[in-house]
Amino acid sequence: MDTGLTIGEFSRVTHLSVKTLRHYHEVGLLAPADVDRGTGYRYYSLDQVPTAQVILRLRDLDMPVADVKAVLAAEDVSTRNELISAHLARLEDRLEQARSAVESLRELLARPKHGSTIEYRTVREQPAFGIREVVDRQDAVSWWQGALGELHGFATARGLRRTGPMGGLFANDLLQDERGEALVFVPVDGDARPVGRVDALVVPGAELAVAVHRGPLHTIDLTYGDLGTYTARHEIGVDGPLREYYLRSPLDVAGDDDLVTEVGWPIFRSAG
Secondary structure (H helix, E strand, C coil), X not given: CCCXXXXXXXXXXXXXXXXXXXXXXXXXXXXXXXXXXXXXXXXXXXXXHHHHHHHHHHHHCCCCHHHXXXXXXXXXXXXXXXXXXXXXXXXXXXXXXXXXXXXXXXXXXXXXCCCCCCEEEEECCEEEEEEEEEEEHHHHHHHHXXXXXXXXXXXXXXXXXXXXXXXXXXXXXXXXXXXXXXXXXXXXXXXCCCCCCCEEEEEXXXXXXXXXXXXCHHHHHHHHHHHHHHHHHCCCECCCCEEEEXXXXXXXXXXXXXXXXXXXXXXXXXXX
């Protein structure tokens, strides 16, 4: 093929390695213009250089091969731009997650060694309305946010008087097995007819070791860590759901830095 480029020549022109070009051929992303049946040598045309350049840039943006194929196969500019924009949006989400992780790490490294202040508390059972569901850990935050908003709307619409902050109970399975029961509740004084997934219930009493977490939920694991370490060291931890009380919830503040959450760890405590 006199007008073609060997795979080595095409590699030098496009800055795609020979190994990468062979891989792209195997996965159907960039096939050679011709393959010699006798020798198996691959030859590329000069018209394929722009396509290779597009592939190089998309792959530099970590776009999966399947998505690159979709971009190249797009029949119009609008469809192609939508595919690229969707990938860029995913990259921005990942960047934000990375920034959040870096910030969290810095906070951890600068954290005082003494950790959270921990106190004991006896919590009595409370009449409440709540939303209970078995959820996957990866969906827990979005489920929690929706449940909080729904309960707030329910209590407000029916004029129920709160007798304490909204709270949550989370089964150990949710952390240990990444799927378990979660309950978000609002303690109230008064009767109302349950609607939809909102149901009347009694939040059980408990003996708790309690610590206050201030700030975003993505660092609340530090407070849980303090409580778990404390209860294990003093050998007072017992089985039971972990508990949270939202002294300042997302419904009350403009930013995550202003959140205030009490975290409760079930413990054994003698009457004396």
